[in-house]
Amino acid sequence: MSDPTPVFDDLREESRELDLLVAELTEKEWARATPAPRWSIAHQIAHLHWTDRAALLAMSDQEAFREYAGQALTSPESFVDDGADEGARLGPAELLTRWRDGRQALDRALREAAARHTRFPWFGPPMSAASMATGRLMETWAHGQDVADALGVVRVPTDRLRHVVRIGVRARDFAFGVRGLPAPQEEFRVEVRAPSGEWWTYGPENARQRVTGPAVDLCLLVTQRAHRADLVLTAEGADADRWLDIAQAFAGPPGAGREQRQDAPGEPPR
Known part of the structure; x- marks a missing residue:
């Protein structure tokens, strides 16, 4: 930078x-x-x-x-x-x-x-x-989500999330390694829509393994603030699909993640 x-x-x-x-x-x-x-x-x-x-x-x-x-x-x-x-x-x-x-x-x-x-x-x-x-921003946003959830507050996403997305994408191999899994050999293409409507893209445009969806959903996933089933993210390829099950942007042992919401299945928490 x-x-x-x-x-x-x-x-x-x-x-x-x-x-x-x-x-x-x-x-x-x-x-x-x-x-x-x-x-x-x-x-x-x-x-x-x-x-x-x-x-x-x-x-x-x-x-x-x-x-x-x-x-x-x-x-x-x-x-x-x-x-x-x-x-x-x-x-x-x-x-x-x-x-x-x-x-x-x-x-x-x-x-x-x-x-x-x-x-x-x-x-x-x-x-x-x-x-x-960047790491402090990721943690501030993630723990802020916990506070917002406790208060029943819906936060308006901002393009500051680009920093969280970047950490999440860069931490792909770490998420596999911390679980004792081999890192994928292929690069992924990640395409997420920013709150402003812009598309943020990472990886080769012609990659076979792909992840797409809203940026805020990827941020909720990689900080383990929401269950994958409650988010609107799409994976193409077995490795990309596996990554969405284990994604983790923070250091340390594998997180336990969140349980799937039972009140409104399919609707991501905001």
């Missing part, structure tokens, strides 16, 4: 929109359960703050981050849950303030790191500032 400024700006705007969803919630609403097992709305925001702090540590003290990451990788699921539990125990006003302060600090650090063309360690491969911002 030659100029990473757009992804930094998009991350800031995605965070701002989620902030608007939670800023006026009552203490009881902060405690409302989300689709993630055992996680309340407070847990979702606490997790985003926890990961922002980890990113800041990676950029400011690489040795300290490597020690921290080593602890996390010994038991990744409990480590993440413990971080969310810690933040969720704060009062809503304190948690909101800490999340906002952390977002602002991360925004500044990302822009400074990009200006220096710095790379820094992460839980997977080393990251550039642009890659880190």
Whole structure:
């Protein structure tokens, strides 16, 4: 990415929109359960703050981050849950303030790191500032979907989703590998319609393996915020069809995904 400024700006705007969803919630609403097992709305925001702090540590003290990451990788699921539990125990006003302060600090650090063309360690491969911002946007959007689902809010998709789509497509082989499956030998053609109506395309135009559908549906799939059966995505080819069953844009072990909706089969959650 030659100029990473757009992804930094998009991350800031995605965070701002989620902030608007939670800023006026009552203490009881902060405690409302989300689709993630055992996680309340407070847990979702606490997790985003926890990961922002980890990113800041990676950029400011690489040795300290490597020690921290080593602890996390010994038991990744409990480590993440413990971080969310810690933040969720704060009062809503304190948690909101800490999340906002952390977002602002991360925004500044990302822009400074990009200006220096710095790379820094992460839980997977080393990251550039642009890659880190893209990952943070993906997580902010995905956890924001959990909050929206808990509140019964229908979010209007934006073209900021291009960053989530890009991660999802690039993570194709990871999704196979993390399940012990061989990665497909052929490249896929992915064609998704953006919220603006534009088509975003990836891979060779003449590829035999193809995936098509709305961009928002692919984002819900690769972040495992919706079951495939509830989305309007089409696969051509056995490997492409298999990918839609296991797609995963986030690092870590295979996610459990979501159950198929029973209230309105075939209608994707929004």
